[in-house]
Amino acid sequence: MTAEPLLCSTVEESLARLAAFEPAIFPVLSVYLNNEPDQHGRATDATPYLHREFKALARAFAPGSPELQSFERDAAKIVSFATDNIEPAAHGVALFACWGAGEFFEAIQLTSPFAENHVSADYQPHLYLLTELDERYPRYAAVLADSNTARIFVIGLGHVIGAEHVSGKKVHRVKVGGWSQARYQRRAGNAHHEHAKEVVERLAQIVRDEGIGHIVLAGDQVVIPLLLEQLPKELIPLTQVMKLDIHASDTDVLTATLGRLQLQEAGTAAEKAERLLRQYRARGLAVVGLQETLDALIAGQVDELLISGGMDESRELVETGQLAPMPDLLVTKARQTGAVVTFIEDAALLESVGGAGGFLRWRS
Secondary structure (H helix, E strand, C coil), X not given: CCCCCCCCCCCHHHHHHHXXXXXXXXXXXXXXXXXXXXXXXXXXXXXXXXXXHHHHXXXXXXXXXXXXXXXXXXXXXXXXXXXXXXXXXXXXXXXXXXXXXXXXXXXXXXXXXXXXXXXXEECCCCCHHHHHHHHHCCCEEEEEECCCEEEEEEEXXXXXXXXXXXXXXXXXXXXXXXXXHHHHHHHHHHHHHHHHHXXXXXXXXXXXXXXXXXXXXXXXXXXXXXXXXXXXXXXXXXXXXXXXXXXXXXXXXXXXXXXXXHHHHHHHHHHHHHHHHHHHHCCCCEXXXXXXXXXXXXXXXXXXXXXXXXXXXXXXXXXXXXXXXXXXXXXXXXXHCCCEEEEECCHHHCHHHCCEEEEECCCC
């Protein structure tokens, strides 16, 4: 597979490092930048925004304090990076820094944009927006095939990470009618089966090597049944089928398959939200409510966290007595305890329980 080395194709390793960051006595800067070009194609200049936000945040630290010194070094490094090191193709940039904690610095550049700019200083990285974007743009494989050729794409974080072609053996007709026609049909059928087998074998290898969680198949009415017939049983639950012009461009394949996958994921998330409330009402393995869910996460009870999208600005008083962003606490604790995070785009589905809940591994 070919790849684009300058932009992140996955944020899993970064999220793991950030979630493992031990809360420090020094402030951790978390910066999210929407770097989409304007209507004239000009790149966004984030410097004025960063200077303004950092000037406001600096007032929260005592003059001459070690905390202020760490903050100012981090602010300068982030401004320098945003000025000189953002790739032109990066539409979303996440930066995390804590000079006082071993000069910690993490830069993540993505083709997909964040909804808005965001700057915060806390005692651990804020992961809500990065985790939300990771779920909105899942990593998957798309196959566009006919009976002789196939294109296999690996897509993640909203862009094509790699693509390759698989070509089958073409069968040429020499005579029509009688035994020649029957022989041609057998040869053609065998060639189509061999092609489908080769495509699926390559697909299965890519799924294993790339850590793929979803597959989208598209192609003509001849090859799709053959591909489905050849799929290993462990790949069947990951797979969905859609119609797509075999001559579609790479960009059209990306747009169509991502839209289909996001629609399907939204429906699945809505079903999970309804099931969560049913289980909670039945006193099953479920918890709802912001503080209640956080408590269960801290105890390691939560198997899957459900949280409403668009909660990044809400803040709640937690049991430590400190004012902290609850969405980030929930997401960070989920990442630290191996819980799956599912964002519910329709906020109304979890509105009655404060926007969060979870399926439990056990009930205490």
